[in-house]
Amino acid sequence: MITPRPGRLTIAVVxxxxxxxxxDGGNGLILARRAAWRGLDVELLQAPSNEPLPRADLYTVGxxxxxxxxxxxxxxxxxxxxxxxxxxxxVVLGVCAGFQLxxxxxxxxxxxxHEGLGLLDVxxxxxxxxxxxxxxxxxxxxxxxxxxxxxxxxxxxxxxxxGGVTSLxxxxxxxxxxxxxxxxxxxxxxxxxxxxxxxxxxxxxxxLARNTALADLxxxxxxxxxxxxxxxxxQLASLEDADEMSLxxxxxxxxxxxxxxxxxxxxxxxx
Amino acid sequence: MRPASSNRxxxxxxxxxxxxxxxxxxxxxxxxxxxxxxxxxxxxIDPDLLATLxxxxxxxxxxxxxxxxxxxxxxxxxxxxxxxxDPVVSNDTGANxxxxxxxxxxxxxxxAPVVLEVDEGYLGRVVEATSPEVVLLLNLxxxxxxxISEVRMLxxxxxxxxxxxxxxxxxxxxxxxxxxxxxxxxxWAANPAPDVRWVGAGQVWQDDAVGCPxxxxxxxxxxxxxxxxxxxxxxxxxxxxRLDGDDLVLADGSRHPVEITLPGRFNRANAxxxxxxxxxxxxxERGGVVEALSRVAHVKEVAGRFATVQRSGHDVRLLLxxxxxxxxxxxxxxxxxxPPAPECPPLVLSINARVADGKDTSWLWDVPFERxxxxxxxxxxxxxxDLAVRLRYAEVAHTVVAAPLDALDHAVRMTxxxxxxxxxxxxxxxxxxxxxxxxxxxxxxxxxxxxxxxxSGRAVQFLGNYTAFADLRSAL
Numbered sequence: 001m002i003t004p005r006p007g008r009l010t011i012a013v014v015x016x017x018x019x020x021x022x023x024d025g026g027n028g029l030i031l032a033r034r035a036a037w038r039g040l041d042v043e044l045l046q047a048p049s050n051e052p053l054p055r056a057d058l059y060t061v062g063x064x065x066x067x068x069x070x071x072x073x074x075x076x077x078x079x080x081x082x083x084x085x086x087x088x089x090x091v092v093l094g095v096c097a098g099f100q101l102x103x104x105x106x107x108x109x110x111x112x113x114h115e116g117l118g119l120l121d122v123x124x125x126x127x128x129x130x131x132x133x134x135x136x137x138x139x140x141x142x143x144x145x146x147x148x149x150x151x152x153x154x155x156x157x158x159x160x161x162x163g164g165v166t167s168l169x170x171x172x173x174x175x176x177x178x179x180x181x182x183x184x185x186x187x188x189x190x191x192x193x194x195x196x197x198x199x200x201x202x203x204x205x206x207x208l209a210r211n212t213a214l215a216d217l218x219x220x221x222x223x224x225x226x227x228x229x230x231x232x233x234x235q236l237a238s239l240e241d242a243d244e245m246s247l248x249x250x251x252x253x254x255x256x257x258x259x260x261x262x263x264x265x266x267x268x269x270x271x
Numbered sequence: 272m273r274p275a276s277s278n279r280x281x282x283x284x285x286x287x288x289x290x291x292x293x294x295x296x297x298x299x300x301x302x303x304x305x306x307x308x309x310x311x312x313x314x315x316i317d318p319d320l321l322a323t324l325x326x327x328x329x330x331x332x333x334x335x336x337x338x339x340x341x342x343x344x345x346x347x348x349x350x351x352x353x354x355x356x357d358p359v360v361s362n363d364t365g366a367n368x369x370x371x372x373x374x375x376x377x378x379x380x381x382x383a384p385v386v387l388e389v390d391e392g393y394l395g396r397v398v399e400a401t402s403p404e405v406v407l408l409l410n411l412x413x414x415x416x417x418x419i420s421e422v423r424m425l426x427x428x429x430x431x432x433x434x435x436x437x438x439x440x441x442x443x444x445x446x447x448x449x450x451x452x453x454x455x456x457x458x459w460a461a462n463p464a465p466d467v468r469w470v471g472a473g474q475v476w477q478d479d480a481v482g483c484p485x486x487x488x489x490x491x492x493x494x495x496x497x498x499x500x501x502x503x504x505x506x507x508x509x510x511x512x513r514l515d516g517d518d519l520v521l522a523d524g525s526r527h528p529v530e531i532t533l534p535g536r537f538n539r540a541n542a543x544x545x546x547x548x549x550x551x552x553x554x555x556e557r558g559g560v561v562e563a564l565s566r567v568a569h570v571k572e573v574a575g576r577f578a579t580v581q582r583s584g585h586d587v588r589l590l591l592x593x594x595x596x597x598x599x600x601x602x603x604x605x606x607x608x609x610p611p612a613p614e615c616p617p618l619v620l621s622i623n624a625r626v627a628d629g630k631d632t633s634w635l636w637d638v639p640f641e642r643x644x645x646x647x648x649x650x651x652x653x654x655x656x657d658l659a660v661r662l663r664y665a666e667v668a669h670t671v672v673a674a675p676l677d678a679l680d681h682a683v684r685m686t687x688x689x690x691x692x693x694x695x696x697x698x699x700x701x702x703x704x705x706x707x708x709x710x711x712x713x714x715x716x717x718x719x720x721x722x723x724x725x726x727s728g729r730a731v732q733f734l735g736n737y738t739a740f741a742d743l744r745s746a747l
Contacts, residue, residue, distance in 0.1 A: 017481040017489075021413060021421060026636030026664070033664050050489055065421040068482050109424075134630070159631040204633040209660050243663045247656040 002148065004223035004234040008041045011222075012056035014082070014098070015049040015064075018072045022161065024062025024095045026206035030215055031058060038237045040223070053081040058091040058222040061098030063161075063204060066109040073101040076117055086119055089230075091197040091222045095207060096162055099192065099200030100124040107164065119198045121171030124164040127185055131163045136181030136203060137255050138191040143173040145194055147213060148220050148233040155179070156191065157210045157251045158203025166202075168193050175201055180255050196230050197221045210251060212244045286317035287324070290377040306362070310370030313377060321369050324376035325385065325401040328360065331552060332397060334389040335409025335457070337597045340365050340574055341533065342409060342541040343388040345567040349549035350384040355566070358383040365574055368393050369400070384552065391425055395432030398446070406433070406464075407449045407548045409472070409541065411456040412479045413634065414594035422479045426456045434463030449548040451540075452510050455498055459484040459505070470547050471496060471513025472540040475603065476596030478637070512560065514543045519564065527561055532571045535604035542567045575744045579730060582747075585683045586730035591740040593628070595637035601734055602642050608729060611645035614689060616731045617682040618643065621652035621675050621739035628737050632657040640665035647685060651678035652739040675739065676746045682731045 013020075013028035025046075032044035047053050049072060059082060064072065076082050086092060092102065100106035103122035105113045111126040140153040147153060156176050165185040168174060174184070175192030183191030183202060192201035199218070201207055208215040220233035294309035313320050331350070333343045347361045360379030362371045367388040376385065389397045391411070398406060408429075411422055439445030450461035452469035456479060461467050473496065474480075480498075483490050488502025496513075499506035511522050517539065518526040529539045529546075545567055550559030572578040576591045592601040609615065624630050632654050640661055648669040650658045655671050662669045672678035735743055 017478070020478060020637070022631075023633030023636035026633070026661075029636070029664055033666075065423050067423060067487060071482065071487055159633060161631060204631055206633055206636055209636070209657075209664075243656070243659045247660050250656050 001235045002220075002224060002228070002232055004040060004220075004236060005225045008043060009035050009058070009219075009222060010043045010045065010054070010056040011035075011058045011060070012045040012047045012054055014047055014053065014059050014061045015068075015072045015075070016046050016062070017048045017050075018068035019062040019064035019098055021065055021068075022063035022096060022204045024060065024098065024204060024206050027060045027062070027093060027095065027208045027215075030206065030208040030212075031060070031219060034212070034215055034236075034239065035219055035223075037239055049075055052079055053085075055081070055085060056090065058218060059085070059093070061092065061094040061102065063096030063098060065097075069097040069101055069106070070108050070114050072097075073106070073114060073116055076101070077115060083117055083119065086196075086198060089197065089226075091218050092119065092199070093208075093218055094120075094198075094200040095204065096160075096202055099202060100164055100166065102198060102200050103166065103193075104169070120193050120195055120200055121169035122166050122184075122193050122200070123169065124166045127163050127165040131161065132182035132185055132202075133161045134159070134181060135251070135255055135258075136160045136183060136191065137179045137252060138176030138181070138183060139179055140176045143177075144175060145199070145217060146231065146233070147217050148235040153211075153217065154213050155252065156201070156203060156207070156214065157248060157255070158201070158205040158207045160202045161204065162202055166193070171195055175199060180258070209244065210248050212239075212241050212248075282317045283320060283323040286313040286320045287377050289313050289316050290374060294374065294378070306364055306366045306374035307368075307370045309377070310366070310372070310374035313373050314370060319400075320373050321376070321397070321400040324373060327382060328376070328385045328401075329552065330385045330387065330401045330403040331405040331407065331548060332387050332389050332394070332401065332403045333407045333409070334391055334394045335407075335451075336391060336412045336414045336594060337592075337600065338409050338537060338541045339367065339388045341538060341570075341576065342407065342545055343386050344573045345542060345545040345570050346407065346548060346552075347386045348570050349545060349563045349566045350386060350552060351566070353562070353566070355569070360385040362387055363574070369397065372397060372401075391429075395428055398432050398436070403446055404444065405447050405449060405548045405551050407544055408451060408457045408461055409544060410451055410454045410474055410476075410596065411460070412476045412594060412596040413637070414596075414629065422456060423484065426460045426484060429460035430463060433461055436464050438465045447548075447551045449544060449551070451544065452508050453496060453498070455480040455490050455505070455507075456484065458508060462508075467508075468512075468547050468551070469508045469510045470544050471507075471510040472543050473514055473536070475537070475599050478595075512543060512547050514540050519543045519546060519560070521560065527564055529564060531568050533573070533577055535600065535607070537600040537604075538577075576740070580747060582679055582731075583683050583687075585686055587679060587683070588730040588732045589740065589743070590732060590734045591737065592734055593736050595634055598638040598734070602639065605732060605734075606642070611643065613645065613647065615646055616686045616689075616729050617647040617649055619649045619651060619675075619678050619682045619731065619733045620658060621678070621733065621735035621743060622650075622654040622658045623652050623736060623739040623742070624654045624657075625738045628739070635661040640667055643667045647682075649678045649682050651675045652735065652742075674746075675733075675735070675743045679731070679733060679743070686731055 035042035094102040102119045103116045106124040107126040144152040167186045172193040172195040174190035178189045223234040224232040290309040290313035293312040347359045350359045358380040362375040367390045448464040448467045451472040453474040483500040485505040486503040488500045492498045546560045546563040549563030592598040
């Protein structure tokens with residue numbers, strides 16, 4: 001069992017002014033509270049786009065609109081701090097637009113590609129169909145990262161809302177395999193991607209509210225003793241997650257009630 | 272071949288008959304008032320029906336993310352004349368898409384002024400169809416992202432529609448846009464319109480307007496209420512009127528108290544916008560504002576919102592908030608009754624996530640629930656578990672009760688228990704301890720009386736999002 005390293009844990013929500021549209025800022029709060037509830041010394045920073053990104057152990061990058069997404073990516077590439085921090089072992093969770101901009105390239109509203117940070121070997125293009133909007137359930141098997149227990153993550157539940165299609169390159173592994181919903185949308189039934197300690201997903205909810213095991217995996221990575229191998233996960237004290245487990249069970253159960261034919265349909269927006 | 276105009280008249284007549292028939296059928300079958308069903312039937316027969324029906328009416332439109340229904344009701348009260356008795360056509364059931372507009376017009380008095388609440392996504396279409404005299408634009412913020420789309424996409428569509436408004440010409444009055452200058456998104460949308468009256472109505476929610484819509488720069492907000500882009504010329508325009516505390520201040524410096532029955536600063540802001548829009552409609556600019564203000568004073572509740580009802584002999588105030596900006600404004604309203612304290616009557620929070628609410632509950636994490644720490648909260652509604660998790664991370668103590676009515680009764684019982692304990696010093700919790708020394712609740716005439724010692728007199732508050740609110744009302 002790996003015990004958490006001593007010292008302060010710093011968590012930063014990246015550019016909430018640009019990438020705060022979909023409630024993903026909640027992920028930062030969830031991580032910070034879960035660390036604090038375990039008696040760990042933790043600091044949660046909101047890192048606005050008009051200030052240099054602070055150094056942190058764990059970054060969350062949320063979903064946002066097309067224009068702000070391009071601005072955030074441009075700023076992050078120019079200042080280079082996030083890429084440098086990852087090189088030093090920082091953990092990153094990217095959601096939706098935040099997932100896309102961690103990749104090699106992503107489209108703006110017109111479909112024109114923009115350079116991403118290159119932290120994940122994924123490429124996003126504008127989908128030809130309607131946006132993928134709805135509940136998503138995906139199972140984590142052999143490809144998924146392992147938790148402190150050595151097991152793969154349990155199933156993921158969340159809400160997706162995106163027009164992008166993300167193709168995975170050889171440098172990443174899928175986070176999960178879609179059971180209901182669309183996910184990456186490139187025809188391989190994958191959802192999200194990860195490599196080292198950088199992990200991207202399309203799931204809102206926020207994703208860590210419904211998937212506390214993923215929250216604890218990210219914390220476990222961030223709290224691994226200095227110099228330990230990338231896949232090392234510190235074992236954290238368990239929390240009484242009754243509210244979260246009830247929500248998770250209710251959401252998974254709700255998806256069981258939906259007829260299979262409807263599950264995979266991409267719904268059209270009314271415009 | 273018959274002339275097109277005669278063809279259209281026949282078609283429109285058939286469409287109007289269909290609206291009435293479907294509405295009657297729908298009511299007979301117990302499927303509600305049938306407004307939307309009838310409107311849909313009419314539009315299926317004649318897609319131009321809205322334009323046909325609106326012709327010959329003076330039309331005002333109200334749109335924005337929050338406050339549409341209340342503001343529409345206020346503007347209708349202004350147009351109902353000094354005695355409130357003149358006929359006004361309005362979609363007061365909240366059916367705010369074209370089918371609802373058609374239904375309201377088909378059943379309304381011929382030639383009467385029209386006030387339509389318009390869903391944000393349909394504004395362009397309805398502006399084009401109705402050639403309105405006034406378009407009132409309240410605010411724009413994130414809401415139902417799975418349905419309505421992101422704020423910036425919406426604002427660009429508004430801008431295109433409002434920029435295409437015809438300029439006033441002899442014999443053809445133009446459209447006056449009355450817009451909230453404190454919302455940069457609304458300002459960007461209304462800017463290209465030929466005739467805009469800017470109102471400083473305030474904006475509690477600024478998180479969707481940080482990026483400049485003109486150049487991608489950064490909008491900075493000043494304490495005093497102004498805002499500007501740090502990179503381009505885009506800034507808050509000069510206003511013809513602004514809300515300052517409880518007063519509406521006009522450009523000439525005159526102050527007019529906004530005395531309304533509806534609670535909350537956001538309703539005074541809505542009234543301020545209505546005063547300026549109403550003045551345009553009642554053709555008396557300066558005196559019109561004052562007259563319009565006096566006509567909104569008596570609007571008490573709007574489709575049950577802000578209503579106080581009785582439950583087992585206790586007052587329950589019903590409040591509706593649909594999105595982060597709305598919830599933030601409602602928390603301000605709750606705080607107007609006094610700061611959080613354990614002896615405050617409970618808040619019952621109810622969340623659903625049906626199509627009309629938006630199916631993604633992630634927005635709950637944008638709501639500053641941390642402000643409720645120290646209050647007693649009961650979570651209910653179909654998505655009470657999403658709410659419970661949010662409250663847990665806000666570190667707000669809460670109980671979860673499945674059925675909204677049971678949750679309300681639970682809260683009422685808690686209030687009764689607190690009332691019975693009233694008079695015992697033990698009833699004062701630690702959160703209030705610093706400001707209210709033990710025993711202070713026995714004293715009279717303290718400056719803080721409103722926030723303490725009046726527990727029994729204060730209402731349980733029910734806050735629900737759209738369908739959760741509707742569910743509770745029908746359950747009651």
